[in-house]
Amino acid sequence: MIDTIIFDFGDVFINLDFDATQKALHELGIKEWNSELDKLNKSYEVGKIDELEFIKGVQKHTNGAELVTIREAWNALLLDFPLYRLEFLQMISSKYRLFLLSNTDSTHIDKFEHKVGQSFARDFYSCFEKVYFSFEIGQRKPDENTYKYIIGNHNLVPKxxxxxxxxxxxxxxxxxxxxxxxxxxxxxxxxxxxxxIIKTI
Incomplete structure (x- = not known):
């Protein structure tokens, strides 16, 4: 019997288009997302570096793009968050313990909150017992310790x-x-x- 649900954020609630960011970065001179950029991204996602350090790190791989332009390109993947998904979440929030666990960074979350507005974002966050962003907790999925961290914090029963x-x-x-x-x-x-889906589990 499921009594708790842990949700991812991107492409579960908010729609994403990774190609949009890839295209935007390509136009700034980044032909491929190499291992150095991947390492930089993961460091940013777990809060080891701040936004300025991340964007300056990306800038080195561009054709001299402005920091604000890089930020816009990085956020290009964020699309819409349909209202019906929020309404669904509000509907089930009284029936289940809900948590959000997302591999993300402060740039994307800041953009999301500005895009949907503070009222919408507040309504969304309030559906959850706790919201966990990787850049705030210093760890990311699929590291098993990330899941154990939430399970332990809230005495969840995995099954x-x-x-x-x-x-x-x-x-x-x-x-x-x-x-x-x-x-x-x-x-x-x-x-x-x-x-x-729950009925089939």
């Missing part, structure tokens, strides 16, 4: 806890600590199908 994510590696990490999982496909599925 009664459903983890929802669109990335397979994150699903595998969750399975390794005993969580129930739903590997959602954002192209063909919507989070509002959750109650039907």
């Amino acid at each position: 009664k806890t459903l983890f929802v994510d669109d990335k397979l590696e994150n699903i595998e990490g969750a399975k390794n600590v005993g969580l129930q999982t739903w590997h959602i496909n954002p192209k063909t599925e919507d989070v509002t199908s959750l109650l039907e």
